[in-house]
Amino acid sequence: MDFIEYSDADMMMLSLARILSRDLREALLRRDRALFAVPGGTTPGPVFDMLSAVDIDWDRVDVVPGDERWLPEDHPRSNAGQLRARLLRGKASAAHLLPLWRDLPPAEGAALTAADLEPLLPIDVALVGMGADMHTASMFPGAPELALALANDAPVIVPITAPDAPEPRVTMSARVLKGAFALHVLIVGAEKREALERAQKLSPTEAPINALLSKASVHWAP
Numbered sequence: 001m002d003f004i005e006y007s008d009a010d011m012m013m014l015s016l017a018r019i020l021s022r023d024l025r026e027a028l029l030r031r032d033r034a035l036f037a038v039p040g041g042t043t044p045g046p047v048f049d050m051l052s053a054v055d056i057d058w059d060r061v062d063v064v065p066g067d068e069r070w071l072p073e074d075h076p077r078s079n080a081g082q083l084r085a086r087l088l089r090g091k092a093s094a095a096h097l098l099p100l101w102r103d104l105p106p107a108e109g110a111a112l113t114a115a116d117l118e119p120l121l122p123i124d125v126a127l128v129g130m131g132a133d134m135h136t137a138s139m140f141p142g143a144p145e146l147a148l149a150l151a152n153d154a155p156v157i158v159p160i161t162a163p164d165a166p167e168p169r170v171t172m173s174a175r176v177l178k179g180a181f182a183l184h185v186l187i188v189g190a191e192k193r194e195a196l197e198r199a200q201k202l203s204p205t206e207a208p209i210n211a212l213l214s215k216a217s218v219h220w221a222p
């Protein structure tokens, strides 16, 4: 794991937006289209704001949420809805969003989405977040489907039940996220740093973020 500590969150968001732009440009030199997997939640909004103003061949970029709450895009908790509002605007409005949600039960919808996603793999650039409970994407400790999401032969997308969450979810599996050419973890605050340190001493079943750390650059600011 590469751990990068920043003096403040604004500096981190700016620097991370530059790093992600560089990774996307490099991907577009290697491939006709770049696949960019991104998190939901409250943390990444400022990075999305900055990225949306960057000059990249966005019309050659496919943006996909790494996980999704099983809700239509106009719901305030939809990760895809947040991506449309914060990332796919300005220059980045030319990017193509691949939503995970379909108006179907999660298992059926996830199978259709996975079939669309599979030919585009591997992910070129993945950004993920982490909760203070050490979940990443929607791989939550204690979720009944977690073992499947962590398996070496896991499906691309796994329907998952997040303990205490108000709606069902789907998540990219650890194998798909770990297969990304560039993998970045974004975390803010003392509580999450302490959780990251704890996670490194635990198994991925106890601390799902630990399934990704060996391949990741972790960006942290207080």
Ligand SMILES: O=C1O[C@H](COP(=O)(O)O)[C@@H](O)[C@H](O)[C@H]1O
Residues within 6 Å of the ligand: 038, 039, 040, 041, 042, 043, 044, 066, 067, 068, 069, 079, 128, 129, 130, 131, 132, 136, 137, 138
């Ligand atoms: O529920 C989720 O939580 C994590 C962390 O979110 P944050 O609000 O603590 O930044 C996020 O990475 C994931 O994509 C999201 O669905």
